[in-house]
Amino acid sequence: MTNGIKEIADADFILATGTNTTEGHPIIGLQVKKALRNGATLVVVDPRKTEMAEMAQYHLQIKSGTDIALLNGFAHVIIAEDLWNKQFVQERTEDFEALKEIVAKYTPGYVAEITGVPAETIREVARGYAKAINASILYTMGLTQHICGTHNVFAVANLTMLCGQIGKASSGVNPLRGQNNVQGACDMGALPAFFPAYQPVANEANRAKFAAAWGVPEMPAGPGLTVPQIINAAGEGKIKGLYIMGENPALSDADANHAVHSLENLEFLVVQDIFLTETALLADVVLPAASFAEKDGTFSNTERRVQLIRKAVEPVGNAKPDWEIICLLSTAMGYRMQYDSPKEIMIEITQVTPSYGGITYDRLEQGSLQWPCPTTDHPGTPFLHTGKFGRGLGKFNPVEYVEPDELPDEEYPLVLSTGRRLYHYHTGTMTQRTGALEIAYAEEHLEVNPVDAANLGINDGDFVKVSSRRGEVTVAARITEKVAPGLVFTSFHYPEVAINKLTNAALDPISKIPEYKVCAVKVEKLPATAAEKAS
Amino acid sequence: MSKVTLTINGKQVTVPAGTSVLDAAREAGFFIPTLCHDPANPGFGACRLCVVEIKGARNMPASCVTEATNGMVVETESPAVMQARRTIIELLLANHPTECLTCDKNGDCRLQDYAYRYDVRQASFEGEKHDYPLEDSNPYIIRNMNKCVLCGKCVRTCAQVEDRQVIDFTFRGFQTKVAPAMNTDLAGSDCVYCGRCVAVCPVGALLYKPMAGKARTWELTKKQTTCTFCDAGCQFDLNYKDGKVIGITANTPGEGRPLCLKGRLGLELLYVDKPLTPMLKKDGEFVEVTWAEVLGLESVFEKLKAQETQK
Amino acid sequence: MANITLTIDGIQVTVPKGSTVLEAAKTAGVFIPTFCHDPELSKPGACRICVVEIPGMRNLPASCVTEAQEGMVVNTQTPAILAARKTILELLLANHPEDCLTCPKNGECKLQEYAYFYGVKADTLKGAKHDYPVEDDNPFIVRDMNKCILCGRCIRMCDEIQGKHIIDFAYRGFNSKVTPAMDTPYSESDCAFCGNCVAVCPVGALSEKGMLRKGRRWEIQKVKTTCPYCGAGCNFDLNVKDGKVIGVTSTDGDVNGRALCVKGRFGYGFIHHPDRLTTPLIKKNGKFEEASWEEAINLVAEKLGGIKAKYGADANAILSSARCTNEENYLMNKFSRVVLGTNNIDHCARL
Ligand code: SF4
Ligand code: SF4
Ligand code: SF4
Ligand code: SF4
Ligand code: SF4
Ligand code: SF4
Numbered sequence A: 001m002t003n004g005i006k007e008i009a010d011a012d013f014i015l016a017t018g019t020n021t022t023e024g025h026p027i028i029g030l031q032v033k034k035a036l037r038n039g040a041t042l043v044v045v046d047p048r049k050t051e052m053a054e055m056a057q058y059h060l061q062i063k064s065g066t067d068i069a070l071l072n073g074f075a076h077v078i079i080a081e082d083l084w085n086k087q088f089v090q091e092r093t094e095d096f097e098a099l100k101e102i103v104a105k106y107t108p109g110y111v112a113e114i115t116g117v118p119a120e121t122i123r124e125v126a127r128g129y130a131k132a133i134n135a136s137i138l139y140t141m142g143l144t145q146h147i148c149g150t151h152n153v154f155a156v157a158n159l160t161m162l163c164g165q166i167g168k169a170s171s172g173v174n175p176l177r178g179q180n181n182v183q184g185a186c187d188m189g190a191l192p193a194f195f196p197a198y199q200p201v202a203n204e205a206n207r208a209k210f211a212a213a214w215g216v217p218e219m220p221a222g223p224g225l226t227v228p229q230i231i232n233a234a235g236e237g238k239i240k241g242l243y244i245m246g247e248n249p250a251l252s253d254a255d256a257n258h259a260v261h262s263l264e265n266l267e268f269l270v271v272q273d274i275f276l277t278e279t280a281l282l283a284d285v286v287l288p289a290a291s292f293a294e295k296d297g298t299f300s301n302t303e304r305r306v307q308l309i310r311k312a313v314e315p316v317g318n319a320k321p322d323w324e325i326i327c328l329l330s331t332a333m334g335y336r337m338q339y340d341s342p343k344e345i346m347i348e349i350t351q352v353t354p355s356y357g358g359i360t361y362d363r364l365e366q367g368s369l370q371w372p373c374p375t376t377d378h379p380g381t382p383f384l385h386t387g388k389f390g391r392g393l394g395k396f397n398p399v400e401y402v403e404p405d406e407l408p409d410e411e412y413p414l415v416l417s418t419g420r421r422l423y424h425y426h427t428g429t430m431t432q433r434t435g436a437l438e439i440a441y442a443e444e445h446l447e448v449n450p451v452d453a454a455n456l457g458i459n460d461g462d463f464v465k466v467s468s469r470r471g472e473v474t475v476a477a478r479i480t481e482k483v484a485p486g487l488v489f490t491s492f493h494y495p496e497v498a499i500n501k502l503t504n505a506a507l508d509p510i511s512k513i514p515e516y517k518v519c520a521v522k523v524e525k526l527p528a529t530a531a532e533k534a535s
Numbered sequence B: 001m002s003k004v005t006l007t008i009n010g011k012q013v014t015v016p017a018g019t020s021v022l023d024a025a026r027e028a029g030f031f032i033p034t035l036c037h038d039p040a041n042p043g044f045g046a047c048r049l050c051v052v053e054i055k056g057a058r059n060m061p062a063s064c065v066t067e068a069t070n071g072m073v074v075e076t077e078s079p080a081v082m083q084a085r086r087t088i089i090e091l092l093l094a095n096h097p098t099e100c101l102t103c104d105k106n107g108d109c110r111l112q113d114y115a116y117r118y119d120v121r122q123a124s125f126e127g128e129k130h131d132y133p134l135e136d137s138n139p140y141i142i143r144n145m146n147k148c149v150l151c152g153k154c155v156r157t158c159a160q161v162e163d164r165q166v167i168d169f170t171f172r173g174f175q176t177k178v179a180p181a182m183n184t185d186l187a188g189s190d191c192v193y194c195g196r197c198v199a200v201c202p203v204g205a206l207l208y209k210p211m212a213g214k215a216r217t218w219e220l221t222k223k224q225t226t227c228t229f230c231d232a233g234c235q236f237d238l239n240y241k242d243g244k245v246i247g248i249t250a251n252t253p254g255e256g257r258p259l260c261l262k263g264r265l266g267l268e269l270l271y272v273d274k275p276l277t278p279m280l281k282k283d284g285e286f287v288e289v290t291w292a293e294v295l296g297l298e299s300v301f302e303k304l305k306a307q308e309t310q311k
Numbered sequence C: 001m002a003n004i005t006l007t008i009d010g011i012q013v014t015v016p017k018g019s020t021v022l023e024a025a026k027t028a029g030v031f032i033p034t035f036c037h038d039p040e041l042s043k044p045g046a047c048r049i050c051v052v053e054i055p056g057m058r059n060l061p062a063s064c065v066t067e068a069q070e071g072m073v074v075n076t077q078t079p080a081i082l083a084a085r086k087t088i089l090e091l092l093l094a095n096h097p098e099d100c101l102t103c104p105k106n107g108e109c110k111l112q113e114y115a116y117f118y119g120v121k122a123d124t125l126k127g128a129k130h131d132y133p134v135e136d137d138n139p140f141i142v143r144d145m146n147k148c149i150l151c152g153r154c155i156r157m158c159d160e161i162q163g164k165h166i167i168d169f170a171y172r173g174f175n176s177k178v179t180p181a182m183d184t185p186y187s188e189s190d191c192a193f194c195g196n197c198v199a200v201c202p203v204g205a206l207s208e209k210g211m212l213r214k215g216r217r218w219e220i221q222k223v224k225t226t227c228p229y230c231g232a233g234c235n236f237d238l239n240v241k242d243g244k245v246i247g248v249t250s251t252d253g254d255v256n257g258r259a260l261c262v263k264g265r266f267g268y269g270f271i272h273h274p275d276r277l278t279t280p281l282i283k284k285n286g287k288f289e290e291a292s293w294e295e296a297i298n299l300v301a302e303k304l305g306g307i308k309a310k311y312g313a314d315a316n317a318i319l320s321s322a323r324c325t326n327e328e329n330y331l332m333n334k335f336s337r338v339v340l341g342t343n344n345i346d347h348c349a350r351l
C-alpha cells in the first residue's frame, strides 16, 4: 500500500475495484465506511452486488475480466475532458503520449459495450476521480487473479499518475494483501528472484553480499521458479523434492486436481503445518508446527507495518515453532543455524534488509513500525512515493484490454468467479475448527442469479453439479441477485467444495498468477437421490 | 511405608497407605472442591462437597474422610457427583446473601468459585436469609454471620490452640451459628485477634477490618513474609495494591505455634504505608495505644530511658 | 493550539482549549467515574455518573460534556457529588440482578467497581427486576439484557465505528431496551458478529460466548498479539488461563483500535483443536506413523540432501508461507539459498 489504513478514512473519493473489503478485510472496510460518513464518494467495481457495492454511490457491475477496458475508459474521459493533472504528469512522470495514444480508442461507448457499464456512468466516475482532492484506489485479488492481472495493475497506476492522486496522505494505490503476512514473506525474500528487501538475485553484487553475510562461498544465480511453475515442474518430474511450510496448494491452487497429481509425482514431499491438511496427506514426512499463539515473531501487514506476535501458550504436544524446525533441519544438513529466539533472528534480518534496518524488538514493544525504517532513530514511513517514485520518474505503461483466457461457450455457458466469505479464511484449515465460525457459516453454496436459476430449473437449496473442463464439485445453490446473470460465485474455504478443481491455471505471463476469477462452467441440477448421496 | 494403588478417573495413582482419597486425587492433579476440609486439621467431613463416586460403595462418600485403598476405583466429576455438588451449593446459596457486588471476599471465595464451576446461580431455591447484624465490635475482625457456611474451620483452628477455643457452634438448625460463648461478640470474649480463623474462612464471613473496603481481591498481590517478633516463624502475607502494602494477613502459624496479634501488628508497623493506630482492650473497652505498648516494648523503653537519665 | 488552565480539586492543570472537564481531570490524575462516555465515540452525556461541581454553574454538570474554561474551578469529591453518584448507583442497582456470583464480567465491571468504591449496597433501593430471557442463539455473543444499564455505548460503537447500526434503544421507561430493529435477536438481524459492542459494554450485559465459564476475569492473563488472518494486521489480547487460550478481547491496536472482525475475535478455537498435529509423522507403506523429531529431521535431511546430490540443487523447491512470521520466512529464504542451493522458493502471495 502506498498509504496507511487509517488514511483511507480521509479520502474524499474511493475507487474500490475487485475488493470485497467489508468481508475480506473487515477492519479496512471500517475505514471506508468512516470515509463515507465523512462525505466521501465510493465507487465499487465488482461483478457481484456485495455489501460494499450496496454502500457505494456507484456500483459498476462489470463483466468479469474487463477491468482494463474500464480503467482505460476512465483515462480516456479524463484526457478528453482535459481533467488530467498537467503539473504532476510533467514533473513526475514519463511516456504520457504513449498512454494518450492507447486510450484514445477507449471511448465511453466502446467501453460500455465491453464492460456492460453505461457510458454516462463511466464519464461521471472518471470526472469524480480526477477532481477529487484525495482519491484512494483499493484493490485485491479481484484485480490480480486474471491472466492480465499485471496489466490491470498498470492500468490502475496509469490512472493515478494521470491525475496525480499519489504520494500524498489518503491518496494512492492500495492493494490489500489477503494473508496476514504476505507482505512480510515477500519482504523477507521468500521469492524466487529476490533476496530480502527485494534485492535482485540476478545482481552479482547482491549475491556476493549475501554469500558473505551468510558465510558461504556463493549464492545460486539461476532464476528460481514461482509456485505454479514449481507445481508444473513437479508434475513433469523436474522437481523431485518439495518442502512446504504452512501452505495448502492441494486446495488453494488453481486447477487443484492437477496440483494434487503433481505433488503425488514428487520423489519426496515434506509438509510442515499445524493441521493434517489436504496437502499434508500427500506428504512423506509431516512436521507439526506451533500456531501463532505459541511463538514469538513479527508479521508485516498490508501497509508495511511490522508488528509483534507474542507467545501466549506452549506449543501443543511435541509441535515446534517453524523457525526452530528450519534451524534443526539446516543444522542436520550441515549448515549450523542456531538462534535463541526470533528476536535474535530479527537482529540478523536488520543487517541484510535495509528497509528493516532500524527495526528492533525493543522498539516494537513500544509500538509498530512501518518500513522503510532504515535506522534505529528513523520513525518509519506511513506513506510511500512522496517527491519521487522508487525508480525516479513514474512511467506510464499503457495496456490493451484482452479477453479472459477462457470464455463461456455453448458447453460451459456460465462464468465462475471465486472469493472470500466474512466468516472464513483461505482453505478453512483454521476457521473450520474454531467451535464458532463454522457453526455460524456451516455450509458453502453457489450463488446463482434468478434468471439463470429459472433457465436451469434450479430452486434455492437444490444441490447442483458445477463442472469445468478440469473438474467438478457438488454444492447447494443459493439464488440471489448478488450475482449478475451469467455469473456464478463461491468461495474456496471449504474442503468439501474444492472449487479450485475447476479454476483455470492459465497464468498471467508477468506475475505468474493464475486466473482464479474467470473460468467457464456449466451448472446442472442433481436428481434428489444423487444430491442426498453427495451431501 | 506401605503403598496402595487406586484408579482415579481412569488414571492409576499410587499413594502411601492411610492417604485420603481427596489427597490422592489432588496429588494426581484432579480437582475436588472442599469447604470444611483444612489440611492442617483434617478429618471433619461435614460439608460433603468433596463427595466422589467409588465403585461398589453405597452412597457417595466424602473423599476427605475416606481412606484410599488398594484397587479402589474413583470418579471425581461423574454426573452423579456433579449433581450432588450442585445441590449442596444450591442449598448453601439458598441461605446466602449474594452480595458479591461489594463483598471483600469476591474473587477469592470458595463458595463463589464452586458456584461458578458448577454453574449454580442463586435463584434455584428461594431460601430464608439470615439477618444477623454485622459484628465489628473490635478493631481487627469483622464477622458477617449471614455469609457463614458453617464449615467449622474457624472453630477447629481456634480450638487447636490450647486455652483459646473462643468460638463454637451455637443453636440448631437454621439458627445454627458460630459465636463466642454465650453468643456474645468477639469484643466481649477472650479472643486474642490472632486471625487464625480469618485465614481459614473459605467465604466472606470473617474479614480483616483494617482492609475492609480498601481493595478487591484481584487488585492485591500477596508476598509471604516470616514474622520476626519471636522465633516461632509464623507466616504472614503482605498485601500490595498499586505497589503499596495496604494490610497484613495471617497465612500459616509456625509449627505448633499460635499466630498472634502482636506479630501481625508489628509487621503492619514495618510495612504498611499508613498503619492505623493500634488498639488494645483495657477494662473491657478498646482504646488507642502506642506502638511501643502493643509490641511489648514499653518496658524496654522504660529501661532505656532510665539508663539515659542515669548517665 | 491555544491552551487553558483550570483547577481541579486544587490541582492546576493546563489542557488544549476545547478539552472537556473530564479530559482535563484525567490529565490532572483526578479520577471521575463514567458509564456512557467513551473517548472514541460521540458523547451523549446521559448517565450523569461523571457529575462535578463548578461554582457559578447551576446543578451539577456532567464533566464528559462540559468544556473546560480558563480559570475554571472544579470539585469532583464534594458531599453533593458523592450523594448524586450514590443515588445514580442505587437506582441502577435497584433494577439490576444480584448476579456477580457467577457473572462473566465479575472483576471487570464498572457497575461493580463503582458500587464498591462508593460503598453502595445492591439492595439499598428495592426495584423491579427485568425478566428477559438470556439470548444465546448465536455462537459468538451472549446478551443478558437484565444487566444492561442503558449506557448506549454498544449502540454508538456499532453505528459509529462498525458502521452497521444494528441496535438501538426501543420502548420507554422501565421497558427501555437495547435491541436490533423489531426486537429480534442478533441472529436474525444483519449483525456481522464483530463483537465490537461486547468490547465496549461496561457491564455483563454483553459477553463472549466462548469465554463463558472458562475462567474469571482475575484468573486471566492477557497477551497482546497480532491477528493471524487477513493482512489488516489487527492487534488483540489472547486471554490465557492455565496454559490455554480461552478467548480474545480487544486491546488498543495501532491499526484497529478496539475494533475486530468476527474472525479475529472469535476464530481462536483452532489453537487447541484436537485435530492439531502434535508429533512428526512419517509415511510408511502408505500410512502415517508417529516418529521422533530426530528421526523425522534426519529423514528429511537425508532425502533433500540425496535429491540435491543426485539431480542437482534445482531439483528441490520450497513453498514458504504468508502465514508464518518474518523471521521464519527469512530463515526459509536462507535455508533455500544456502543449504539447498536453489532459488526455487516462493509462497502463495498470489492467492
Ligand atoms: S462470601 Fe463469597 S459468595 Fe458470599 S457474597 Fe462474599 S464473595 Fe459472594
Ligand atoms: S465463619 Fe467462616 S470459617 Fe467459620 S464456620 Fe463460618 S464459613 Fe466456616
Ligand atoms: S454486570 Fe457487573 S454488577 Fe452486574 S452482575 Fe455482572 S459483575 Fe455484577
Ligand atoms: S456484533 Fe458488531 S455488528 Fe453486531 S451488533 Fe455488535 S457491533 Fe453491531
Ligand atoms: S448492552 Fe452494555 S453497552 Fe449496551 S447499553 Fe447495555 S450496558 Fe451499555
Ligand atoms: S481481526 Fe479481522 S480484519 Fe483484523 S486482521 Fe484479523 S481477520 Fe483481518
Ligand code: FES
Residues within 6 Å of the ligand: C033, C034, C035, C036, C037, C044, C045, C046, C047, C048, C049, C050, C051, C062, C063, C064, C065
Ligand atoms: S459519563 Fe458523563 S454522562 Fe455518562
